[in-house]
Amino acid sequence: MITDFPKSPLPLPDPAELSGELAAFGGGSIIPKELRRTVFPVITKEDVFTLMLAQRQTPEKVVADFAESYRATVGANFALPTASGTSSLHLALVGAGVRPGDEVIVPAFTFIATAQAVVAAHAVPVFVDIDPRTYCMDPAAAAAAVTERTRAIMPVHVHGLPADVPALRALADRHGIALVEDASHAHSASIGGQVAGSFGDAAGQSLMADKNFPLGGEGGIAFFRTEEAHRRAADYVREHGIDYEMSWVAAAFGSGQLARLPYYDAVRARNAELLGKALDETGLFAPPHVPEGHVHAYNMYRIGLRPERVGLEDLPVWAVKEAVHELLVAEGVPAREWQNTPIPCHLPFRHRDGFGGGHPFTLNPSAVRDHRPGDFPVTVGMLESTLVLCRELRAPVEYERALRYADAFRKVAARPDAIRKLVADGDYRRPYEKAARLG
Amino acid sequence: MELFDTATVLTRVLTSGVVMSIEKNDRELPGLERLLTKRSGRAHAVLVNSRSAAVHSALAGQGIGHGDTVHRPGLDAKDTAFLAWLGVRAVEEDPGAPACAFDHIALDAHTAHRLPELAAGSTAPALVVDLTPLGFGPAAAVLTDDPAIRSRAERLKIFGAHDLRTMWTQEEDAADLVPGVQFNYRLSPLVAACVRMALSQAVRPLTSTGAAQ
Numbered sequence: 001m002i003t004d005f006p007k008s009p010l011p012l013p014d015p016a017e018l019s020g021e022l023a024a025f026g027g028g029s030i031i032p033k034e035l036r037r038t039v040f041p042v043i044t045k046e047d048v049f050t051l052m053l054a055q056r057q058t059p060e061k062v063v064a065d066f067a068e069s070y071r072a073t074v075g076a077n078f079a080l081p082t083a084s085g086t087s088s089l090h091l092a093l094v095g096a097g098v099r100p101g102d103e104v105i106v107p108a109f110t111f112i113a114t115a116q117a118v119v120a121a122h123a124v125p126v127f128v129d130i131d132p133r134t135y136c137m138d139p140a141a142a143a144a145a146v147t148e149r150t151r152a153i154m155p156v157h158v159h160g161l162p163a164d165v166p167a168l169r170a171l172a173d174r175h176g177i178a179l180v181e182d183a184s185h186a187h188s189a190s191i192g193g194q195v196a197g198s199f200g201d202a203a204g205q206s207l208m209a210d211k212n213f214p215l216g217g218e219g220g221i222a223f224f225r226t227e228e229a230h231r232r233a234a235d236y237v238r239e240h241g242i243d244y245e246m247s248w249v250a251a252a253f254g255s256g257q258l259a260r261l262p263y264y265d266a267v268r269a270r271n272a273e274l275l276g277k278a279l280d281e282t283g284l285f286a287p288p289h290v291p292e293g294h295v296h297a298y299n300m301y302r303i304g305l306r307p308e309r310v311g312l313e314d315l316p317v318w319a320v321k322e323a324v325h326e327l328l329v330a331e332g333v334p335a336r337e338w339q340n341t342p343i344p345c346h347l348p349f350r351h352r353d354g355f356g357g358g359h360p361f362t363l364n365p366s367a368v369r370d371h372r373p374g375d376f377p378v379t380v381g382m383l384e385s386t387l388v389l390c391r392e393l394r395a396p397v398e399y400e401r402a403l404r405y406a407d408a409f410r411k412v413a414a415r416p417d418a419i420r421k422l423v424a425d426g427d428y429r430r431p432y433e434k435a436a437r438l439g
Numbered sequence: 440m441e442l443f444d445t446a447t448v449l450t451r452v453l454t455s456g457v458v459m460s461i462e463k464n465d466r467e468l469p470g471l472e473r474l475l476t477k478r479s480g481r482a483h484a485v486l487v488n489s490r491s492a493a494v495h496s497a498l499a500g501q502g503i504g505h506g507d508t509v510h511r512p513g514l515d516a517k518d519t520a521f522l523a524w525l526g527v528r529a530v531e532e533d534p535g536a537p538a539c540a541f542d543h544i545a546l547d548a549h550t551a552h553r554l555p556e557l558a559a560g561s562t563a564p565a566l567v568v569d570l571t572p573l574g575f576g577p578a579a580a581v582l583t584d585d586p587a588i589r590s591r592a593e594r595l596k597i598f599g600a601h602d603l604r605t606m607w608t609q610e611e612d613a614a615d616l617v618p619g620v621q622f623n624y625r626l627s628p629l630v631a632a633c634v635r636m637a638l639s640q641a642v643r644p645l646t647s648t649g650a651a652q
Binding site for chain 2: 004047
């Protein structure tokens with residue numbers, strides 16, 4: 001039987017390991033190689049049973065029941081289940097009234113699907129920089145990008161932290177344009193108790209199996225404020241012969257998972273808090289910033305670097321980042337870059353071929369820019385000075401694993417000499433000078 | 440397919456813990472690709488999450504996009520509308536074009552065993568196989584012998600990435616293979632596993648007369 005059940009438990013942390021040699025220099029690693037795997041999504045007997053029961057129902061009912069349960073959980077008015085997050089974003093834009101050639105303001109830092117969904121709607125993405133603390137769309141930058149042809153602003157709740165919705169809502173209202181959320185990272189995230197996906201005129205959200213709320217493989221859901229927007233999106237796929245339906249298999253799995261989402265959210269929040277306190281105490285590492293009243297979903301956990309706190313301010317921060325990255329991975333914490341280049345500098349937005357022949361970019365040439373990374377200094381600064389934990393903290397990992405993560409960061413932060421040596425010996429480049437990574 | 444068989448397949452994949460299409464350890468999607476290429480005699484199978492995704496992949500795989508005209512007689516209203524959304528015009532007659540841009544077939548529980556003969560009857564460079572009627576939700580494949588069609592179609596469904604070796608990297612030497620507009624057209628391993636079993640079980644029905652040939 002092929003199973004993801006762990007073969008052996010992780011030992012409890014041992015303070016003696018903290019003073020040992022770094023794993024990168026031949027010491028023992030904080031998380032041994034054979035114990036690094038984190039299980040995600042967690043699949044239980046309830047998920048299996050839900051799938052078995054679904055076989056006895058019509059596919060339409062399985063999908064509709066799932067969508068209705070999740071819509072009610074989010075508190076959105078109308079929902080449309082889809083095959084993927086990208087298709088949900090596409091339909092959210094269509095529902096919000098985005099038409100061919102319109103401009104949609106999106107952040108320069110997001111997963112590429114945000115911008116590709118705009119192109120799918122035959123509209124033109126206009127990229128703006130992010131806020132240096134939240135990494136979400138900067139409302140002032142968005143305001144500066146509004147033109148006569150702007151139809152929507154599409155903020156992303158980056159890594160699970162809600163964007164500055166009050167400011168962006170006010171901006172949208174001032175110009176009579178739509179606010180469309182990309183809530184793909186932000187399941188259960190909230191501001192003042194209101195859940196992401198229910199803030200905007202419409203929202204799209206990925207439900208792929210690597211998201212905080214996973215379906216059985218691939219899926220997405222679009223939310224709408226009005227019945228008219230919902231109908232516009234539903235009519236659109238019919239009119240254009242587009243198959244965006246969700247599989248009943250994916251939906252049934254999601255129905256099983258939905259009941260346990262609050263439990264997993266609570267474990268994520270607990271682990272994030274535990275790790276955040278430990279990181280802050282190291283000086284070198286800074287936990288994610290969460291504004292008052294916001295609840296972060298921690299689909300990803302982006303960690304800042306403060307080289308000046310450990311006497312490394314003379315080194316380029318991106319080189320410190322690469323050195324720290326190597327040291328952490330050697331200790332058994334699979335930290336990642338998770339992107340290295342602003343989205344407008346990726347191939348599809350440099351070449352702008354779109355559907356072919358430059359469509360839809362040719363519909364609105366004045367909205368198009370040849371961007372360089374330097375056009376988005378905050379995004380570039382963030383990419384140069386941060387590292388990300390993904391599945392290893394998204395999964396509801398054991399308490400002892402969270403403690404060991406904290407120990408690995410402590411161990412690395414205590415060795416600025418090792419970081420300095422790696423930087424001196426290494427041939428490090430700025431993140432955007434390497435091949436553009438999607439994730 | 441019997442409900443028990445579907446239950447067994449779903450439980451097997453859930454027990455493996457691998458339900459995500461971009462998981463390195465996934466065996467279900469490659470397994471279905473192998474079955475489709477073996478049965479059809481085509482060199483490559485590109486799995487996608489719907490019939491319209493397969494039509495898009497078949498066209499984009501050949502570099503056909505907005506503003507192009509293709510020879511494709513007999514399209515129904517839905518496919519015609521979808522091609523129009525892509526900006527592609529389909530014409531019934533095109534003396535300049537030797538073959539249809541794509542053929543398509545749909546397989547259900549009763550016709551699944553006919554894949555070899557249906558594939559043999561197709562002469563287009565890309566064959567769209569709609570697997571949705573098998574009953575596990577939207578699913579489809581593009582079958583082709585042309586490695587360029589496969590490469591472009593694979594990139595279209597996963598944001599320009601190609602496979603797990605190059606996955607999540609946009610920069611490539613072969614930039615002409617990277618599509619401009621990119622989607623997530625990926626198929627779920629759970630759906631693929633069910634489709635694979637349905638196709639595996641699809642055998643030619645026994646003759647009722649038992650008469651000699």
